[in-house]
Amino acid sequence: MQPDTSAVQIEPCRHCGTDAPVDVHFCPRCDRILTLGRHGDYFMFFGLHRRLQVDLRDLEQRFRMLSRQFHPDYYYNASSTERLASLERASYLNDAFRTLRDPVERLEYLLKLEGFAPKEARQSFEKAPADLLEKVFELNEELEAIPEMRAGGARPEDIEARLARAREPIESSLAEHQRQVERLMAQHDTEFEAGDREGRHRTLEALQRLLIERTYLTNLIAIVRRESGGEAAAQA
């Protein structure tokens, strides 16, 4: 299902009853902070378009500016409705900032907004991409050799070197991956500007595939790290 972003949602101000669009934070008439209620989305909240490339300095500035408007510290003497509105709006702002400042979280969020399957659902039914399987096998072989080395009394630095070697191809794939993601993000934004809905959808599909691969790659690296961590502990 594709959420309709063209219609402006309206919610009345709890204080004076004036209708206010959900993406404004203060009542246009009485200037009081509005309860969150139904909301648009994180991008709208920050006054941003649904673009994947975000200027982090600009985002941070918006975050600080909005924090200064919503923070519960400034609503101690206000009515309970306003205090609640401030708490909700500040929470939502913090959640939104946390999501949008991280490129991967941002991408996940946009995919969800655009109606793609959520991360959790995806992982359960998708299989590991075929070209990654080979790398997984290689890595497993390397990792299996480690307990033998340890049992054979190998020096910790040798084991560490072997682990680093095992990690190297995965890390270089991840770097390559990163470049692809960045390229596609830029492409998505161009398509967004041009109003190319179909092109944009295709790009997002490609990005979703990349995200799944990425999850595998980061998991593999985490496995090697754990093995390294175990090595450090064994030395200590």
Next chain:
Amino acid sequence: MSHVVGIDLGTTNSLVAAVRDGAPAVLTGESGDALLPSIVTVGADGTIYVGREAQRRLLTEPSRTVYSVKRFMGRGIEDVSDEARWFPFAIGGEPGGVIRLRLGDRDVTPSEVSSFILKELKQRAESALARDGEFDPEVDRAVVTVPAYFNDAQRTATRDAGRLAGLDVLRIINEPTAACLAYGLDKRHQGVIAVYDLGGGTFDISILKVEDGVFQVLSTNGDTHLGGDDVDRLLVELALKDLGLDTSSDAGVLQAVRKAAIQAKWDLSEFDRAEIVVDGVPGRAEAYRRGITRSEFEALIAPIVSRTLQPCHRALEDAGLKPEQVDEVVLVGGSTRIPMVRREVERLFGKTPHSELNPDEVVALGAAVQADILVSGRREMLLLDVTPLSLGIETMGGIVSKIILRNSTIPASGSEMFTTFVDNQTAVDIHILQGEREMAADNRSLGRFKLRGIPPMPAGLPRVQVRFQIDANGILSVHARELRTNIEQTIEVKPSYGLTDEEVERMLIESFEHAQQDIDARMLIDVRNEAETIATATEKTLRRPDFDGIAAAHLPPAEVAAIRTALADLAAVMAGDDREAIRTRSDALNDRTRHLAEVMMNWTVQAALAGRTADDVEAKGR
């Protein structure tokens, strides 16, 4: 209008501060002391003493005295079993419930003990404001600081203590961030700041980014069980070993050893050598003396200092920064006076740490600044703090599913969907946890609740959305809504290590009952002060060099003898708790000295009229 203050409720000492004429200042006691020892004694008659008086009684009545209560806030008996033996007071309570501390004949919760300290601070602030000429010195609201690494239960226990003390706790803020606010006043800092806070009982490290007056905490880490107390303990162990004693020895002796160890620790921050000196150890004719050099001391405490470095690295990693990217380092807490601590911090960050503000006072000053921001509506500064620990719920197999990740800026929220497992199930059990571990059992249990009122439906059909909200104090609240029926659920969280509202209510009522006792204590002190004034004035007169001459001329010898008797009678009851006796005898002394006062007055007037000083008159009289 009533006043609002900032309070640093410390493990060892507590302070209160307020913004006066635009600048934060510590509010001191009558004798000018800023630090209130966080020690509480209950006298045999139930009177509560806080601070220096309690500190004195720690040596004479160790079993009626409680200190380091902050260590027990929001915790269970099973959390403190290791250290309980170090304390001379009994520590009890049901496993899985709130700790109870034995204070004289009463069993009290840590929140109650803290409320006694808070009440004392409130009173201290009110008299300081009155001295300062405030027309209405009432203090009824406060910002109270806690270690950044305090969990929900510990924060809630602190808030409860405020309620019990009759203070509306406007905000609970983290100590390192408060310190930053205090520093932020003079200089417009820009950049990344690391706050290294090693207090009596806890260690905190926070990494903040300051820009446009917004103090944003990027990450925080620490250890709620690491601090100056551990240093003291090492020195105490050293002395006890020499003396052939252990922690089961007489509580009075243990306190004396502890006091001597702390003195030696302080000395070692200034000198290369110090001595632990303990008088009156049973079975020893002479005082025990143990010399210790600074290098021995440093070898002893090195493990403690290095334990602080790991949280620093973790906090930096969470903030995505390297040590060299930190622009400024701020030191907080008395333990940062130890030269080795300073050296290690300097080595880690590669820069000299700030210590312009008194490390004991900086947290209270920051709390006062925050209090002022809250009530004044000033917006030039804003503090954005984080939650130190991840919040999650227990799922199938005892695994934790995280809902709000650690180091998330607060207020923060998160939600989770729940459903039923059997047909027509109307309730679901939910277990809330805080911590970073995978398994529920390894994390701190915040509470369990039963989600009730789910409309009877086939299994798996109800969709209950549970929303977790962490407010700006780092305290959790839970709301639930069944999405198919849109019914809002009422949730009652039974806090694992906290007090229920009913318990707080009951304690408040009890504190009103004890209020009579506390009023009695204050009246006793008032009577004693008055008696002291009369006694001192009389003694002073009797000691005058010209007294014998004046007496010979104007006072019958029997009257002088009667005055001396009345004075001795009063001195005999003065130290006791019998208010009536003190009052009667001080009144008697007052009566007996009325004629004396007249005589002395006349003498002075005559001397003045004659244009001579009393000394001249005396000289002539001879």
